[in-house]
Amino acid sequence: MRDETEIEAVGEAVSRLALRTPTLPPATHTNSYFVGLRAFYVVEPASPWPEEQQRLHDAVARRIAAGDTLLGAVVTHHHGDHVGGAAEFCARFAVPLFAHPLTRDRLADRVAVDRTLDDGAVLPGLDVRALHTPGHAPGHLCFAHASGWMIVGDMVASEGTILIDTSDGGDMHAYLTQLERLASLAPARLLPAHGAPIDDAVARLRFYIAHRLAREARVLDAVTDEPCALDAIAARAYADSPHAPVFLTERSAHAHLVRLASHGHITHHGDGRWSRNGRA
Ligand SMILES: [Zn+2]
Numbered sequence: 001m002r003d004e005t006e007i008e009a010v011g012e013a014v015s016r017l018a019l020r021t022p023t024l025p026p027a028t029h030t031n032s033y034f035v036g037l038r039a040f041y042v043v044e045p046a047s048p049w050p051e052e053q054q055r056l057h058d059a060v061a062r063r064i065a066a067g068d069t070l071l072g073a074v075v076t077h078h079h080g081d082h083v084g085g086a087a088e089f090c091a092r093f094a095v096p097l098f099a100h101p102l103t104r105d106r107l108a109d110r111v112a113v114d115r116t117l118d119d120g121a122v123l124p125g126l127d128v129r130a131l132h133t134p135g136h137a138p139g140h141l142c143f144a145h146a147s148g149w150m151i152v153g154d155m156v157a158s159e160g161t162i163l164i165d166t167s168d169g170g171d172m173h174a175y176l177t178q179l180e181r182l183a184s185l186a187p188a189r190l191l192p193a194h195g196a197p198i199d200d201a202v203a204r205l206r207f208y209i210a211h212r213l214a215r216e217a218r219v220l221d222a223v224t225d226e227p228c229a230l231d232a233i234a235a236r237a238y239a240d241s242p243h244a245p246v247f248l249t250e251r252s253a254h255a256h257l258v259r260l261a262s263h264g265h266i267t268h269h270g271d272g273r274w275s276r277n278g279r280a
């Protein structure tokens with residue numbers, strides 16, 4: 001098994017260090033990516049735990065001691081398993097924190113974002129372009145390098161599950177739209193926040209889209225002509241996954257229900273229940 005304490009080169013001018021974080025099980029780590037050569041950024045100073053922060057700080061200090069220049073820290077989105085060490089990191093190295101404006105707003109009472117990156121922005125000094133990809137989080141960013149790799153945050157994962165949580169800004173329609181967009185850009189390699197690099201990049205993105213749409217069809221099938229509650233819909237739609245945690249299935253079902261309602265397939269009633277619209 002790979003030694004999680006090692007920095008691993010994962011593409012041209014990019015390497016990763018996996019740090020333990022309080023993330024969604026079964027994932028246990030978030031990747032911090034070192035992006036750039038003599039001048040570099042750290043994407044996802046993620047861990048809130050001092051001993052893990054120390055590992056990241058030591059790795060960065062070694063590069064600085066070797067003559068490299070740290071330009072800043074970057075977070076892909078506002079979740080705690082991505083920003084948990086950002087304040088300590090930026091204070092330790094006196095560098096700015098970069099994020100999307102919507103992430104800055106969500107972090108306002110937790111971490112100060114110094115510089116904002118909108119869709120299409122280039123990381124100053126590097127050949128890396130930011131892509132605004134809402135859906136998992138409103139201010140989610142991916143980062144595309146000219147050589148073909150793409151840091152994809154929580155758009156996809158090779159460990160664990162991607163939760164679309166409407167109570168925290170999640171939006172299933174936006175998520176599916178952005179997965180399509182990433183696939184259309186034909187990246188060669190995906191670098192997710194959780195787990196190993198993904199080399200069948202476009203096929204994996206297409207699989208994610210197909211998987212979500214198949215689940216959405218099951219959610220729609222689970223909605224009856226009579227108004228029914230979320231827990232009953234989720235239980236029916238996920239009957240094939242009896243071991244999935246209820247909070248996951250209910251939140252995921254809810255994200256699909258919101259998308260189905262926006263497309264006119266179902267109606268959301270004032271009492272919180274849902275019913276199927278006329279089947280033509
Ligand atoms: Zn997340």
Ligand SMILES: [Zn+2]
Pocket residue numbers: 023030079081082154193194
């Ligand atoms: Zn995450």
